[in-house]
Amino acid sequence: MTSARPPRLLVANRGEIALRIFRACRDLGIETVAVFSDADRSAPHVAAADYAVRLGPAPASESYLSVLALLAAAKKTSATLIHPGYGFLAENAGFARACVDAGLIFVGPTPEAIDAMGSKTVSRERMREAGVPIVPGMTTPAKDASEIAGFGKRAGYPLLLKASAGGGGKGMRRVENESETAAALARASSEAKLYFGDGAVYAEKLIDRPRHVEVQVVGDRHGRIVAVGERECSVQRRHQKVIEECPSPVVGPALRARLSEAAVAAARAVEYTSCGTVEFLLASDESFYFLEMNTRLQVEHPVTEEVWGVDLAAEMIRIALGEPLSFGELEPRGHAIECRIYAEDPRRGFAPSPGTITSLRLPSGPGVRNDVGVESGSVVPIDYDPMLGKLIVHGPDRPTALARLKRALSEYEISGVETTLPLFRRLLEIPEFAAGDFDVQWLDRRLAEGLFQERLPDDQEILLAAAGAASPRAASRTEARRAEDASPWRRESRRELLR
Amino acid sequence: MTSARPPRLLVANRGEIALRIFRACRDLGIETVAVFSDADRSAPHVAAADYAVRLGPAPASESYLSVLALLAAAKKTSATLIHPGYGFLAENAGFARACVDAGLIFVGPTPEAIDAMGSKTVSRERMREAGVPIVPGMTTPAKDASEIAGFGKRAGYPLLLKASAGGGGKGMRRVENESETAAALARASSEAKLYFGDGAVYAEKLIDRPRHVEVQVVGDRHGRIVAVGERECSVQRRHQKVIEECPSPVVGPALRARLSEAAVAAARAVEYTSCGTVEFLLASDESFYFLEMNTRLQVEHPVTEEVWGVDLAAEMIRIALGEPLSFGELEPRGHAIECRIYAEDPRRGFAPSPGTITSLRLPSGPGVRNDVGVESGSVVPIDYDPMLGKLIVHGPDRPTALARLKRALSEYEISGVETTLPLFRRLLEIPEFAAGDFDVQWLDRRLAEGLFQERLPDDQEILLAAAGAASPRAASRTEARRAEDASPWRRESRRELLR
């Protein structure tokens, strides 16, 4: 199965996931190829790779989403493997097929599996056949609003409109009653068209205040498919995951076995290979329903790695090279929590906050893992998803993991751009979060009630401000110099000089 | 057992171990007190603490070794607990007693246990009584050279002279035959006097090319003592540990059980409480002999934490507060390796390399833990042990851990001072090290044979040099500015300004 040339892997992505996959390559002794847009020439993922090829200008459509540019980069550097990461082309069956046709080993599932699971309606049908419990829903995209209303009568409101070709909360609309169907359908399909280039939308029964629990599955090309525990992903803002945990605080061994069995059945239904995630809605009565399958490595895979002791990125590469799964029976140990650090401003509705990171201090010590795609001085471009990286903490149990998260957040500093760090510090003060008592709408409800207020300075902070003011020489000069040092304009002049 | 006041812990130490213990305190919600000498005012451990008290000028004898100054600091900040870390006063029974007499909770073993294990001869006697196998040796410090010669006749050469009151390789002398005894005794006792204030020296049989394997023990104040696996510490330079691993590559379950049993017996013989380490010499025939017991938390404790999933620093604090052990049956998982990063120049006989760290880039990602006591810009003083911190990697098995160590070392950069990083990169290229095939003298032998040669630049490095030369503007200007920024003199002027 392995091609003659020495394995060299191109990551068709950027930021922290590119670095994550490069680290797995280095552990396996595989050479790495980075790709970059003009906005990312000086980004950490380029500096970390053995090879690097420019894709095009900043816009994703002309760089990270350009299949032609990616395949040309693979050809130029004689890459033998290509890994899509997550987002961008990660769940694009066409891209997977194009890679295979170009003689590359696609590190991920087969195009067929991506296709099957890519369409919400097709995947639900496969799940129905495989006996995996699914949320009552339309099996084909809605032709018009009346079709949705008909379904609503049968399954009962509220309903949820979802983009057939999408995921991650985009193109979703809640429908409380029949009168809302028309407007909701229009909005949902236009958003779906925007994000996924496919306006098809379908309706399904909405389960109120469910938890989002997903199961990690791994399949090799020798027919072995295993489940590697679940992840709790209910803390979401507008359907976007904010904090993920492993294990889920409400899943015991029996429920874990049932969830895992369903997840493996789901994967087997599409002969799934590589890493994937089967997402379920878990109701309070421990009934669960198939939501969707992500045919990619998830952002939150590290919490599974910390608890189950596996390297999922390396596993994907081994599988792509034709090797059987590298692990036998696995035992979970301890509890892990991940915070997604976005360059978004919690005080301005989480608006993106691009700019230059003037100082970056990462936490370290026991139980702390940093998967971060930026460095001090990095410019956060406006063109892409604003995730800077992830903080992952691990401890023998959930209370210790929460205490370590509080400690790690106290060591974390990102200046120059606004981030979601203050939101995590705030969440740790909320009893419901500490008790793990939340559902997928919990964070949106609490944010609407004003969970996140900008703090007022306390006496100690005022004292620091006064001391700083009294010695501007020290504080501001280093600040001014660093800012001048790191200012894009100054670096531009240097780059200009060096081009 | 817990005192009425809120627990507040003073660490009578500096650098990475102070930060390590502060992190455990923060996880337990305990306030922290740092102490510092004039050389350490701007050190990271001071900035990390809730309280900080100046001990005195730079020399250790007037600061970190000054019992009076330490107790005064505890009094000033109403500290309730005091943790000695390692080195400095960590195995000084007098200090432990002084703390207890001052109404402080000493986070460590009882003064009696420290005393018993502090003297090599007394401890060996206790071990003999407890049935713990010991290396044939003199039971009382040698009065004179002839007494050593007598022992040599009985036990057979070669012999090893050791300081009764010391450890860590200081005050040790090899005696090949009877004619060397007088000179060796003189040298050993003067060195012992210097390091431990006690010139007493004793002789023991030297076991050739043994491995140094030590067992972690933890005892609470309710009589429970457990062993938490072994650590392989054979890679040493002049008796100083350089790299430690858990588990030992040559210890299987049966040998582990025998070692653990002996270690617990050793601890029980002195009713040991808190964390301790029982060191053994392991011969190739799997016979092992008690070497000494370290009545402190060891530098290399993190490799045990990563494999056995415990927080030893936090456990010490819980025990000191009277709580029972917080863990039940433990299972080891995977393999961990630690490198001690010293500010020493491998090209100049590992001479200390004090100075200012102009840039510090730490590795991160899966399986990487940093316990580091310095930051970019930190000044490394000449006054103390030159250890900057430790890199700890962890993986499902030893080969993966070694691959991750190679990857982490490729991400590690410390500029401004020479360090032992190049030695670790070199060791990973040596087949014997990769196979775990070494003994306590292995590294000294290989270094003597020229293991560590300064590398010549390869074509890529020459290309980088040329590019750097052609654009001095970019490289050297930031370099010059950063050096000027971080120069002690410039910061001195700022500190002067702010005093």
Next chain:
Amino acid sequence: MSARRIRLRLDTRRGTEDVLVTSSPAGPLTVERSGKRVSVTVAALPDGRLSLLLEDGRQLCGRIAKDPAGRGVLVTTRAGAVRVAIEDALAHRLAAVADADDGTGEEVHALMPGRVLEVLAREGDEVIGGAVLLILEAMKMQNEIRATRAGRIGRVAVEPGQAVERGVLLVSITA
């Protein structure tokens, strides 16, 4: 050198407060706020943060930077970043410091228009880094203009009472 007193205006939700900071190059800073006096010694950390030691042994550590969004400063500590509206604090205090031509001394110029209250530097003096060179009054605030490094006073280009424009040379120092 005598102690310097600086008055800062702190804008809190409950209105403005005066904060009086007295600093002497040798001793600690004293900060007075609504009657309460706190004495603080300040150390600059290599990465630009400040570490404060209070008399009761408490240690505070944080980064103080101009608030890009508004007036006042952004204080970043373990608890995260918070805006502290200290008005007219940093704005005046900045006197641009130009490295002298051979990169060792420095030329100190006024960044704001103001009036020279007092001149301490005398040509030929040896000064340590941070020594106060002169007192410049701008916007009703006393501002200490300090040397950033040790050196010898070259030219003292202004005298007491003289009004100065932005950019004018105040003092030059050679290494």
Next chain:
Amino acid sequence: MSARRIRLRLDTRRGTEDVLVTSSPAGPLTVERSGKRVSVTVAALPDGRLSLLLEDGRQLCGRIAKDPAGRGVLVTTRAGAVRVAIEDALAHRLAAVADADDGTGEEVHALMPGRVLEVLAREGDEVIGGAVLLILEAMKMQNEIRATRAGRIGRVAVEPGQAVERGVLLVSITA
């Protein structure tokens, strides 16, 4: 602006080698060593390291700093730090750059005695950061003296053929 060629002397165990570096502000650098030509585009990373892209797509990243211990430079890459004895490389190239008084422009002075070969900067010109101002010959080496930031040429204090002493002002640039 025409391409610039710089000759560097590389000291290797097998003797000295000449390394010819041709740089044009717009295009890539070409580095010639014992007959082999390599074309490289260079990007400065925020933390001062350089990232080189070779024509075959290979990427090299490292920090290049003056070697405190000896002559030449210290190159730090993934493989660690290594000494590269490029003689008279950095020593000449450095012209001290002084920030102009108001902290925006800059004054460029000679750091080494030498002779002005060619003057490209004309008073009043608008220049981008990194633009070559003049060519200074020192120790038989051509040295391009560049602007570190964009600005307008103020004074051009030297003409072709003129010998200059250490510290003398060459060109001043205002923002």
